[in-house]
Amino acid sequence: MTLTTTARGNISALAAQRIATEERGGARLTAASLSAPATILVAIGLLIPLVILFRYSLNEFVAQRKMMVEAVTLANYVKFFTDPYYTNVLFRTLRVAITVTAICLVMGFPLAYVLARTQSRFKNLLIMLVVLPLFVGNAVRAAGWMTLFGSKGAINATLMGLGLISEPLEIMYTETAVIIGIAAVNLPFMVLSLQSVIEGIGRDVEEAAFSLGANPAAMFRRVLWPLALPGVLAGTILTFILGMNAYATPVLLGGPQFQMMGPLVYGQFAGVSNWPFGAAISFVLMTATLLLSVTANLIVQRRYRR
Amino acid sequence: MGRWALNGAAGLALGFILLPLIFVTWLAFFRQEIPSFPPEGYSLRWFAAIADERKFVDGFFLSLRLGVLATLIGLAVGVPAALCLARFRFPGRETLGSLLLLPLVVPGVVLGTSMYVFHVEAEHALDMDILGTFLALLAGHSIVVIPWVVRLVTASLAGFDRTVEEAAQNLGANPWVTFFRVTLPMIRPGIVAGALFGFVTSFGNLEMSLFLVGPGRTTLPIAILQYLEWRIDPTIAAVSVLQILLIGGAMLVTDRFVKISRVV
Numbered sequence: 001m002t003l004t005t006t007a008r009g010n011i012s013a014l015a016a017q018r019i020a021t022e023e024r025g026g027a028r029l030t031a032a033s034l035s036a037p038a039t040i041l042v043a044i045g046l047l048i049p050l051v052i053l054f055r056y057s058l059n060e061f062v063a064q065r066k067m068m069v070e071a072v073t074l075a076n077y078v079k080f081f082t083d084p085y086y087t088n089v090l091f092r093t094l095r096v097a098i099t100v101t102a103i104c105l106v107m108g109f110p111l112a113y114v115l116a117r118t119q120s121r122f123k124n125l126l127i128m129l130v131v132l133p134l135f136v137g138n139a140v141r142a143a144g145w146m147t148l149f150g151s152k153g154a155i156n157a158t159l160m161g162l163g164l165i166s167e168p169l170e171i172m173y174t175e176t177a178v179i180i181g182i183a184a185v186n187l188p189f190m191v192l193s194l195q196s197v198i199e200g201i202g203r204d205v206e207e208a209a210f211s212l213g214a215n216p217a218a219m220f221r222r223v224l225w226p227l228a229l230p231g232v233l234a235g236t237i238l239t240f241i242l243g244m245n246a247y248a249t250p251v252l253l254g255g256p257q258f259q260m261m262g263p264l265v266y267g268q269f270a271g272v273s274n275w276p277f278g279a280a281i282s283f284v285l286m287t288a289t290l291l292l293s294v295t296a297n298l299i300v301q302r303r304y305r306r
Numbered sequence: 307m308g309r310w311a312l313n314g315a316a317g318l319a320l321g322f323i324l325l326p327l328i329f330v331t332w333l334a335f336f337r338q339e340i341p342s343f344p345p346e347g348y349s350l351r352w353f354a355a356i357a358d359e360r361k362f363v364d365g366f367f368l369s370l371r372l373g374v375l376a377t378l379i380g381l382a383v384g385v386p387a388a389l390c391l392a393r394f395r396f397p398g399r400e401t402l403g404s405l406l407l408l409p410l411v412v413p414g415v416v417l418g419t420s421m422y423v424f425h426v427e428a429e430h431a432l433d434m435d436i437l438g439t440f441l442a443l444l445a446g447h448s449i450v451v452i453p454w455v456v457r458l459v460t461a462s463l464a465g466f467d468r469t470v471e472e473a474a475q476n477l478g479a480n481p482w483v484t485f486f487r488v489t490l491p492m493i494r495p496g497i498v499a500g501a502l503f504g505f506v507t508s509f510g511n512l513e514m515s516l517f518l519v520g521p522g523r524t525t526l527p528i529a530i531l532q533y534l535e536w537r538i539d540p541t542i543a544a545v546s547v548l549q550i551l552l553i554g555g556a557m558l559v560t561d562r563f564v565k566i567s568r569v570v
Contacts, residue, residue, distance in 0.1 A: 034390035035402060037383040038452055042405055045449045046412070049424035053416070056423050107322060110315035126320070127567040128557055133323050135553045137510040139530040140546040144326025146538045147333045152342035154329060187323050216308055245413035247513045248527075252534050262415045266516060269419060279423065282416045289413065 057279035068275050076280035086264075086281075090288065093261040096179055096250075097243030103183045104190040104239045105232065112194035112231075113224075117203070127195075134188040138248035145181050145253055146172065173255035181249040186242050190235040197231025198224075233300055237293045244289045261285045327550060334543035341538055352544040362545050365529035372525065373509040376447035380504045383448075384455030385497060389489075391456070392463035403456075410453040414513030421446050422517040438520020446518050450511060451504035458503065462496025495564035502560045506553065 060071040080086045115126060133141060148154045149171040156168040171177050205227065209219040225232075247262040254260070261281065268278030337347035356362055384406075391403055409417065425437040436442050470492070474484045490497075512527040519528060526549070533542050557566060 028394075028396060031390045031394040031396055034386040038387035038406055038456070039402060041383055041445075042408060042449060042452060045424075045445050046409055046417070046420070047405070049420035050412070050416075052423050052427055053420040107315075107319040110312055111319035114313060114316035124561070124565055124567045128561065129320065130323060131566060132550070132554055132557060133327055135506045135510065135557065136327065136546075136550050137512070137527050137530070139512065139527055139534060140330060140549055141326040143333075143530070143534055143538060143542060143546055144328070144330035146534070147329045147341050147543070148325070150341060150538070152340070154343045157343035181326075184322055184326060187319065191319070191323075241411075241413070245415060245513075247415060247516075248531055251531070262413070262513065265415045265419060266513075269422065269517065275423060278419060282419045286413060286416050 053279045053282060056276055057283055059276040059279075061274050061276045063274075066273055076277045077284070079277065080280060080284055089259045089261060089264055090284065092175075092259070093244055093285075094288070094292075096175065096182065096246075096260065097240050099179050100182045100186060100243040101236055101239045103179070104187050105236060107183075108187055108190035108194055108235065112191045113198055115191065116195045116198035130188045130191055133184075138185055138246075139252065141185060142181055142249050142252040145177065145184070149177050149253070172253065173258060175254070175258065177253040178246075178250050178258060178260075181253045182243055182246050185246070185249060186239045189238050189242065193235030193238060194228065194231045197228050197234075201227045229300065233297060237296065240296075241289050241293060244285065330543050330546045331550065333538075333540055334547045336540045336543075339539050341540070341543075349540075352540040353548075355541050356544055356548070359541065359545075361524055361529045361533070362526065365524045365526035368523065369509050369526040372444060372447050373505045375444055376451045376508040377501050377505045379444075379448040380451030380455045381497065381501060384452045384500065384504075385459055385493075387452075388456045388459035388463060388496075392460050392466070406456045407453045409449050410457075414511070417446070417450070418514040418517030421514065425518075438518070438523070440523075443515065443518045443520075443523075446514055447508040447511060450507055450514065454503040454507060455497075455500035458500040459493060459496040462493045462499075466492060498560055498563045502556065505556070509553075 056068070057076055058072050058074070060069045060073055060075065061067070062069055080090075111130075115123065115130070118126070120126070146153070150156070151168040151170075151172070153171075155171065156165075159165045160168065201224065205223055206219060209223045214222065245262055246260060247266070250258055250260040251263050262285070265278050265281050265285065268274045268281060332345075333341055334352055335348045335350070336345040336352075337349040338345065387402075387406055391399065391406075412420075421442075422437070425442055429436045466489075471484055471488055474488045475481075479487065510527055511525070512531060515525050515528060519525060524532075530542065530545060530549075560566065
């Protein structure tokens with residue numbers, strides 16, 4: 001009696017299991033067919049191209065015939081890291097990206113805080129004003145800075161009109177111009193990253209700190225900053241990546257003499273058709289960006305883990 | 307006192323973001339052609355002059371066509387993928403998520419170079435025109451739209467109550483009807499936001515497109531960049547103003563469907 005019940009129990013358990021497996025199989029099929037088109041498009045359109053690009057970076061380039069020859073060599077990478085011209089471009093790009101990130105963090109935090117805490121009915125409008133420049137495109141914003149920076153531009157005209165300077169300042173085609181331009185381009189990203197995190201921090205936490213006798217500086221350092229750290233990290237990394245890869249701003253505000261990594265890659269492809277070297281620079285740029293972002297992430301996480 | 311300092315610092319940052327747009331708009335109305343301050347007078351003639359610049363007119367229509375088609379393709383493949391990521395638990399799900407966000411992480415210049423060499427290789431292998439064709443450009447643009455659709459639709463699916471779908475199916479709706487009549491209306495904010503961000507990303511794309519445009523074909527951002535490399539004058543400023551108005555208009559329309567401040 002007990003034996004048959006167990007047997008029957010076993011059988012129904014088996015049947016249930018089989019049905020479950022079939023259902024899971026069906027679910028797997030649905031999941032696969034839902035995600036397949038996007039996955040295939042990205043895999044063929046981006047993943048395979050990246051592999052080919054890496055393969056190209058190991059090829060040789062015969063300068064006399066302007067031709068690529070199949071090979072497996074690290075010569076392109078060696079060329080990049082042994083020629084001071086190219087290492088200087090890399091260091092300049094790093095310097096600009098780090099400076100820009102610092103400026104964005106300092107300028108972005110107050111704006112993000114005010115946007116996150118405001119009760120104003122214009123909040124949506126204010127956020128749209130932060131997002132609009134982001135959408136308008138880098139070249140258009142560079143055009144705005146060009147009208148300000150030129151020798152007869154708004155800044156020089158104002159300063160000379162006030163009698164503060166007698167000769168126009170040279171702002172166009174300097175590193176300062178590029179840094180200001182990229183900082184303005186990246187600031188909205190920093191503000192939005194910080195704002196979304198600050199909105200999640202309860203006001204009561206801040207008030208608790210104040211009621212326990214903290215002054216605003218102490219509250220910021222001991223309460224707000226540690227809690228906002230995920231947003232700080234996200235914003236910093238995003239801003240840094242965008243700074244490293246800037247293209248339109250250095251081309252337009254830095255001029256042909258001011259080389260950064262992005263324009264350098266384009267020059268190798270479009271200018272001298274040296275695909276293997278251009279491919280190698282692409283990978284140096286991508287690796288440097290990713291390595292620094294990951295390292296920053298690890299350091300900050302370790303320091304603030306309690 | 308502290309409040310004033312805080313608001314002042316915030317206002318300064320907002321001004322810094324908006325300053326270039328304000329000045330480029332100002333320049334578009336100058337009477338003289340040289341961008342020297344203060345202006346000698348004001349004029350609207352530069353806006354009429356745009357129509358004579360074929361590069362801007364053609365560039366605008368190419369960018370518009372690319373943006374619309376790439377957004378439609380991005381939605382068609384991105385929305386199902388987002389459903390898959392939000393609904394199913396399977397091995398490799400994280401990897402799939404990262405893969406679909408990859409086009410957002412890879413720098414624009416690297417996107418361009420890698421697609422360029424891919425097109426070169428594919429041309430050799432298939433013996434057909436690929437490099438510089440409209441379809442190749444469209445494929446690139448569709449790929450940069452996908453991560454925005456996946457990200458924003460996945461986010462809107464996170465707070466989704468599945469019992470509503472089950473109720474619909476209990477009442478006899480088949481999966482298609484359930485999707486179009488129940489699921490789709492509920493994730494509309496995510497789709498609208500994904501479409502807006504996708505369209506804007508495609509329309510404004512510069513670095514990748516630089517490598518993919520063929521001879522005689524120019525998108526609007528490339529036309530603007532090439533003109534600015536040569537000179538800055540009120541004509542290009544007028545083009546910029548039109549672009550600012552177009553994008554601003556698209557944002558205001560989108561804002562009626564879904565509050566921008568909630569999705570960014």
